[in-house]
Amino acid sequence: MSFANQLFTRLRRKLGIDTLPEKYTYAQDPRFGKVSASRVADRWVKTTCGYCSVGCGMEVGVKYGKAVAVRGNENHPVNRGKLCPKGLSEHHTLTAPGRARQPLLRKEGRLVPVSWDEALDTMVGKFGSIQQKYGRQSLGVIGTGQLVTEEFYTLGKLVQLGFGTSNFDGNTTLCMASAVSGYKLSFGSDGPPGSYADMETADVILLIGANIADNHPILCQRLERNKRRTLIVVDPRVTKTAMMADIHLPVKPRSDIALINGIAHVLVREGLIDREYIAAHTNGYEEFAEYVSTFHPEYVAKVTGLNEETILTTARLYGKAKAAFIGWTMGVNHSTQGAVTVAAINNLSLITGNIGRAGASPFSITGQCNAMGTRESGFTSSLPGYRKFDVPADRQELAEIWKIDVERIPTVRGLTYPDIIEGAVAGKIKAMWIIATNPVVSFPNYDVLQQALNSLEFLVVQDGFYPTPTCDFADLVLPAAIWGEKEGTYTNSERRIGKVNAIVAPPGEARTDFDIFLDIAERLGVRGELYPGWQTSHDAFLEWQQVSKGRMCDYSPFTWRQIEEEGGAQWGGERLYQDGVFPNQDGRARLHCVPCEPFTEQPNDEFPIILNTGRTVEHWHTRTKTAQVDLLNTMVPHAWLEMNPIDAERLQLKPHDKVTVISRRSRVPNLELRITGIVAPGQAFMPFHFSEHNSNLVTLGAFDPISREPNFKQSAVRVERTAFTVFEHVSQITKATGRDAATQ
Numbered sequence: 001m002s003f004a005n006q007l008f009t010r011l012r013r014k015l016g017i018d019t020l021p022e023k024y025t026y027a028q029d030p031r032f033g034k035v036s037a038s039r040v041a042d043r044w045v046k047t048t049c050g051y052c053s054v055g056c057g058m059e060v061g062v063k064y065g066k067a068v069a070v071r072g073n074e075n076h077p078v079n080r081g082k083l084c085p086k087g088l089s090e091h092h093t094l095t096a097p098g099r100a101r102q103p104l105l106r107k108e109g110r111l112v113p114v115s116w117d118e119a120l121d122t123m124v125g126k127f128g129s130i131q132q133k134y135g136r137q138s139l140g141v142i143g144t145g146q147l148v149t150e151e152f153y154t155l156g157k158l159v160q161l162g163f164g165t166s167n168f169d170g171n172t173t174l175c176m177a178s179a180v181s182g183y184k185l186s187f188g189s190d191g192p193p194g195s196y197a198d199m200e201t202a203d204v205i206l207l208i209g210a211n212i213a214d215n216h217p218i219l220c221q222r223l224e225r226n227k228r229r230t231l232i233v234v235d236p237r238v239t240k241t242a243m244m245a246d247i248h249l250p251v252k253p254r255s256d257i258a259l260i261n262g263i264a265h266v267l268v269r270e271g272l273i274d275r276e277y278i279a280a281h282t283n284g285y286e287e288f289a290e291y292v293s294t295f296h297p298e299y300v301a302k303v304t305g306l307n308e309e310t311i312l313t314t315a316r317l318y319g320k321a322k323a324a325f326i327g328w329t330m331g332v333n334h335s336t337q338g339a340v341t342v343a344a345i346n347n348l349s350l351i352t353g354n355i356g357r358a359g360a361s362p363f364s365i366t367g368q369c370n371a372m373g374t375r376e377s378g379f380t381s382s383l384p385g386y387r388k389f390d391v392p393a394d395r396q397e398l399a400e401i402w403k404i405d406v407e408r409i410p411t412v413r414g415l416t417y418p419d420i421i422e423g424a425v426a427g428k429i430k431a432m433w434i435i436a437t438n439p440v441v442s443f444p445n446y447d448v449l450q451q452a453l454n455s456l457e458f459l460v461v462q463d464g465f466y467p468t469p470t471c472d473f474a475d476l477v478l479p480a481a482i483w484g485e486k487e488g489t490y491t492n493s494e495r496r497i498g499k500v501n502a503i504v505a506p507p508g509e510a511r512t513d514f515d516i517f518l519d520i521a522e523r524l525g526v527r528g529e530l531y532p533g534w535q536t537s538h539d540a541f542l543e544w545q546q547v548s549k550g551r552m553c554d555y556s557p558f559t560w561r562q563i564e565e566e567g568g569a570q571w572g573g574e575r576l577y578q579d580g581v582f583p584n585q586d587g588r589a590r591l592h593c594v595p596c597e598p599f600t601e602q603p604n605d606e607f608p609i610i611l612n613t614g615r616t617v618e619h620w621h622t623r624t625k626t627a628q629v630d631l632l633n634t635m636v637p638h639a640w641l642e643m644n645p646i647d648a649e650r651l652q653l654k655p656h657d658k659v660t661v662i663s664r665r666s667r668v669p670n671l672e673l674r675i676t677g678i679v680a681p682g683q684a685f686m687p688f689h690f691s692e693h694n695s696n697l698v699t700l701g702a703f704d705p706i707s708r709e710p711n712f713k714q715s716a717v718r719v720e721r722t723a724f725t726v727f728e729h730v731s732q733i734t735k736a737t738g739r740d741a742a743t744q
């Protein structure tokens with residue numbers, strides 16, 4: 001708007017005659033009817049949602065070069081035109097006020113704007129001198145499932161072959177590592193075997209620790225299309241998903257292994273198993289059958305809190321189904337026993353032959369939009385293309401594609417995310433690079449994380465948003481593009497590769513992560529060697545096609561254009577293991593005897609309540625994005641604590657009282673109390689999205705020994721009425737936002 005126009009507008013407003021026509025003039029949209037003229041797009045750009053792993057296809061409306069609206073892609077096989085509230089308002093993230101716009105370098109205690117040259121020269125120089133002094137492995141890098149696959153693949157090469165450190169992991173370890181490890185334990189490889197289509201054709205759907213109504217809403221639509229199914233939901237809490245169920249099993253926290261073994265016991269005892277499938281495709285059945293013979297319904301009822309009849313009914317429904325589907329998410333994965341719980345779930349599918357057929361699958365529902373892509377293109381828990389660090393032929397194959405000495409490829413994986421943090425506390429990790437993730441809010445046991453970040457000699461935070469609580473610890477902040485500003489692919493939970501398109505340019509001086517990686521490679525002197533001739537993320541895709549060719553996650557048959565036009569393509573087809581051949585050496589899946597252990601931090605007199613954490617549909621992870629979207633944030637502006645009426649009465653608490661949650665580690669004050677039968681007596685629930693009420697101040701720093709995934713759930717706490725509201729609130733904000741307030 002010209003200066004004269006601005007003056008004229010101001011004058012009209014002052015005089016009270018401005019009707020805000022640019023906002024309130026209506027126009028006819030061909031699909032939506034009458035809407036604000038400002039939202040009638042000139043053109044629509046196809047893309048894939050950048051929030052969760054459902055991977056909905058959408059179209060973003062563009063007017064005068066700005067994203068003004070979003071609509072579901074009616075032809076997309078995942079969502080068929082539907083979107084959840086986050087997807088429908090996603091274009092607002094592109095113009096959100098809290099975007100990172102320029103590189104910031106800490107000078108004399110303050111983050112001040114610098115040029116990209118100064119930022120990247122400083123980063124490469126600092127990392128170099130630290131690695132020279134303490135060794136290559138003193139650098140830790142934590143990536144994210146928010147990058148497109150092409151970027152994550154590029155990053156893996158840069159970290160492992162450019163910087164020469166194997167201490168590289170993704171924030172996906174905080175949500176999906178146990179699913180990966182569990183699949184590897186049973187089948188010999190990662191890779192969800194089924195499809196969303198299976199939810200529409202299964203007779204029985206068993207959801208374990210999966211509140212899809214809040215976390216993967218569009219999957220509820222897929223499920224609702226299946227009118228014949230019996231839905232059984234296993235969850236200690238009466239979630240929105242549990243309310244949709246035919247049978248809700250409100251198990252005691254962390255008794256899922258007992259329930260699963262108990263179901264297996266009934267299946268074996270009553271002959272509801274597929275002997276032919278077991279004989280042809282599995283190992284370890286005799287030992288397994290012997291093991292589960294001790295899980296009598298009577299015993300399982302005591303452990304789970306369910307009655308025997310319910311356990312028998314569930315087992316018989318599952319065992320007699322023509323096709324049975326088991327889905328799970330964080331209720332299973334967020335545990336010190338997550339990986340083996342996944343193996344126990346796989347046991348059920350294997351002994352009944354419920355795998356590799358329509359409607360029949362053990363199916364991990366992933367978290368982030370591209371958690372799957374990072375698992376496949378890796379260089380974290382496995383080598384790219386699901387290759388193994390310890391298999392010489394896998395390393396040799398990559399060395400030949402990359403034309404490098406095979407000795408440069410690590411033979412074992414480096415430190416996982418939690419071990420990088422512990423390594424920093426122990427003084428072994430001296431520099432860290434955190435990309436598009438916000439550990440100050442998302443990592444358990446904040447006090448330990450704070451020690452880790454404070455002990456670093458140099459911390460780089462690369463993010464699309466600024467400030468974030470993690471930026472407060474940074475020595476250098478690199479502003480990055482987000483969804484809608486870059487091009488590449490995401491892969492969703494059902495292995496469907498979706499095309500992601502740039503709709504607008506990044507704000508200010510922000511750059512795509514891909515461009516940042518190449519620029520760093522240039523400064524390290526490895527760009528020509530690692531990325532010969534690369535200019536765009538499509539060059540990364542072309543190499544990734546070559547690297548994945550012939551592997552389970554083979555991208556070579558698909559082009560970007562085809563993926564976009566067809567609404568994505570599933571690597572491995574609609575479902576894996578249709579031939580019953582598994583990627584273990586003998587081609588057979590393994591049955592595992594999984595013990596049922598008590599969870600780590602049991603309640604006692606001082607901390608009598610078991611705290612569970614989770615999500616709500618309106619927000620995403622640590623709210624760096626959704627707190628900036630008015631539509632979402634006004635619906636759920638702050639955290640809360642759910643408590644059963646019996647506990648509330650014992651503590652003489654009333655609805656909406658402000659309460660403090662206290663664990664052995666710290667406290668979260670000033671939470672609004674919701675008294676509800678949704679949680680069982682002796683349990684409480686709070687969402688984990690809010691930095692202002694950071695649940696990870698009180699969560700436990702315990703990790704799965706196999707997957708290294710944190711046990712975010714089942715922390716022993718006590719709840720008190722908040723005494724010193726103002727003081728505690730100020731101290732809470734100070735703690736959640738880091739070591740100083742001197743940032744710009």
Ligand code: SF4
Pocket residue numbers: 049050051052053054055056079082083084085086087088216217218219
């Ligand atoms: S369900 Fe997930 S992928 Fe679909 S619109 Fe919502 S956040 Fe996006």
